[in-house]
Amino acid sequence: MPPKDMLATLGSAPHALGDFLHSLPDDHPLQIALRTYALSLSLALGPALLPFAISSKARRGGLEKTWKVLQREFGVTGFACAMTVGVGGGAAIRQLLEVLGETNVRNDAGEKKHIRLALLKDLHKTFFANVLSSSLAIALFHLRKQGTRRATGRAPIPLTSPVPNNDAASSTISSNARPSITLDLTLLLLIRAMDSLAQMAISKICALIREKTETQDEEAVQKRKRSLRTKLDALVFWACSARIMWCFFYEPERLPRSYNKWIMTLANIDHRLLDALRAIRAGTWSYRQHQSTRPDLISSIARDIGYPEKWGDLKILPAYGGAEATAAWKLLGVSSRGDVGGIPCELVHGKVAGASCTANVAIRGAEAFAEAFALYLPVHFLPILLTRPRTLLHARRLLRTLLAVLRSASFLSSFVSSIWLAVCLTRTLFLARLFPWISHDIWDGPFGCTFAGSLVCGGSIWIEQGRRRGEIALYVLPRAIRACLSEGWVRGGSRSVRYLERITFVLSLSSILTAAIHRPDSLRGLSRWTVAFVLKGPNAGFWKRKRGEDTSPSTPTGDSASQHTLPPST
Structure with missing residues (x-):
């Protein structure tokens, strides 16, 4: 074939492909697969590449990391491919079942006619087709399980949350135990x-x-x-x-x-106050016994806000209301608490509103x-x-x-x-x-x-x-x-x-x-x-x-x- 004819053929190929796709109905399995892949790929690449755009730390070795992300998401076990198999595959299997459900028979006059096998209703066929394709999708997801976790420590599946990295949790759960991706x-x-x-x-x-x-x-x-x-x-x-x-x-x-970070920002609460609440629940902080494993926890809040440190001294804070509380607040110089015990409101409210x-x-x-x-x-x-x-x-x-x-x-x-x-x-x-x-x-x-x-x-x-x-x-x-x-159950594997x-x-x-x-x-x-x-x-x-x-x-x-x-x- 002459070079000019080859170039013309190659140039017309995209147009021919476009014409072919436009000729297909919107609910054709190929159309469904293309839309699923495009949408899934955008959901996968967006969160995966965003850190490289906004974080200088993530950009270190950026080309290599970007290449790994692209390899992962464009691969057979990537999110886009797995979801395309799950959604587009179900449409293809459903159409195949509809074709297989039609048989050609001849009536007494010798004319061909189509009859639908009534073994399965349309709804049952659709559900069965989707079960098959969804099973293939979850299998593809889990094929990348081992390699992804060794490389990144967590599974970068879109629409999911990062694996929590909390000291309390990791102290009781093995570091190798991770939830399903x-x-x-x-x-x-x-x-x-x-x-x-x-x-x-x-x-x-x-x-x-x-x-x-x-x-x-x-x-x-x-x-x-x-x-x-x-x-x-x-x-x-x-x-x-x-x-x-x-x-x-x-x-x-x-x-x-x-x-957690977003709630902390919106609530505008001192993390030491949360530590005190958790210590009360754990039994390491007690008003009644006037003892704590971190006695300076609330005192440090008082000092940072500008109140006397003794306002957060657990040995002095009253555990009950009434006369005991009134005497304690008079000793501490707190005038806004009245006859109620506990931590002063000024320390709970922080720098926001004082005692009110x-x-x-x-x-x-x-x-x-x-x-x-x-x-x-x-x-x-x-x-x-x-x-x-x-x-x-x-x-x-x-x-x-x-x-x-x-x-x-x-x-x-x-x-x-x-x-x-x-x-x-x-x-x-x-x-x-x-x-x-x-x-x-x-x-x-x-x-x-x-x-x-x-x-x-x-x-x-x-x-x-x-x-x-x-x-x-x-x-x-x-x-x-x-x-x-x-x-423990989720990470147990x-x-x-x-x-x-x-x-x-x-x-x-x-x-x-x-x-x-x-x-x-x-x-x-x-x-x-x-x-x-x-x-x-x-x-x-x-x-x-x-x-x-x-x-x-x-x-x-x-x-x-x-x-x-x-x-x-x-």
């Missing part, structure tokens, strides 16, 4: 699959109620469905936030390091609101600016988006301030005054002020928009479940852990993919947005409806992916 991803898929089943159950309950009451009012049925969903979301968030905050106070090794509990709650709520507003402003506005900026020219849409930012910031602000309010009401303003004969080993212990704060903070979810409550609840639920799992995690991964991913085809109404938020794009492409009905809504400035934003973003956990 896909554990957090499995929990994420499990939660989304459970949510899908819950939405189906709610729809079924509402349908039964409608049949029983013989009502034809569709609006009333939908209202009841939203009410049930909202209450369930609020309950889930309340339980999860209580567990997460409990772990933050007493078992931070159960949470991702960055999650009311000012402390208000100031911390205002600080949290400012930080949350700065966080949520780009979360709400940036996706609109990138995809449909003209909608912001409408005053109603601009105002609605701004109000959504204010509402989200108020939610996070109330979350923080409610914890401080519960702490102050328990140990200073109400309960400790009502029951002065109870020791502050109880009020400042694990079932005192911190317990109250952990219980009440979840109620702030009612400030958020109804459709955002569900996505926030689904965000925190995997972390709460992870915090409930025993580190036993067969029960491995098999249970793999079965959970397979069933969860299969359920989500099957629901996306046969019950798309049961998916919502991130899972609905992602699966609609992957399985049906940008021309999916869900996406068309979203674009159609955007043309009207009076239409709500819905629960698109951009509307549920929360503080990072990895």
Whole structure:
């Protein structure tokens, strides 16, 4: 072939490939595989390469490290390839089953006709196909298990948290024992699959109620469905936030390091105060016995803030309220504590508000609101600016988006301030005054002020928009479940852990993919947005409806992916 003809052939190859891909329907297995690979690769490379861009330490030997990252993520056992096998493979197997389910027979007239073998329903075929592909995906993930852990000490699977590196945990668990590289991803898929089943159950309950009451009012049925969903979301968030905050106070090794750091920044609390709370729980700090293994812990806080060191002297601090406390505070020169025992409020509040509990709650709520507003402003506005900026020219849409930012910031602000309010009401303003004969080993212990704060903070979810409550609840639920799992069991590497995690991964991913085809109404938020794009492409009905809504400035934003973003956990 002449050189000119060869160049022409090579030049036309990309166009021919593009024409071929455009000729395929959006739900073709090849189209699904390409979209899955592109999306998965972006999720994998983004977090993996980000440290090289923002950290000078990570850039040392940058070319070699970058090459290793690219090799890992573009490899057969990389996240993108494994997820493509799990999602695209299921679509291919499903199409193969449909072809095999058709047989050619001849009727009495000799004409060919097609009959479908009725051994399996379409839903069963879809689920079976997804189970096979998901099993291959989890097998690919775990093929890189040994090499990755020797090289990096943790598994860089996207959408997962780093392995905690806490001294308390590592003192009881072997340094070679590490959780499964896909554990957090499995929990994420499990939660989304459970949510899908819950939405189906709610729809079924509402349908039964409608049949029983013989009502034809569709609006009333939908209202009841939203009410049930909202209450369930609020309950889930309340339980999860209580567990997460409990772990933050007493078992931070159960949470991702960055999650702990973010809560510490938002709460603006001295780490020595947390050490004192943990010491009370461990029994190494006692008001009643006036002893501690770290007697200068609170004294150092007083010194740094500018108060007398004796204000933090455990040998003098009163364990009970009443006359004993009044005499102790007179000796120490503390005028704001009255007849209540425990650590002075000035040291608990730090440099924020002095002795006033009311000012402390208000100031911390205002600080949290400012930080949350700065966080949520780009979360709400940036996706609109990138995809449909003209909608912001409408005053109603601009105002609605701004109000959504204010509402989200108020939610996070109330979350923080409610914890401080519960702490102050328990140990200073109400309960400790009502029951002065109870020791502050109880009020400042694990079932005192911190317990109250952990219980009440979840109620702030009612400030958020109804459709955002569900996505926030689904965000925190995997972390709460992870915090409930025993580190010894998770890191033990036993067969029960491995098999249970793999079965959970397979069933969860299969359920989500099957629901996306046969019950798309049961998916919502991130899972609905992602699966609609992957399985049906940008021309999916869900996406068309979203674009159609955007043309009207009076239409709500819905629960698109951009509307549920929360503080990072990895």
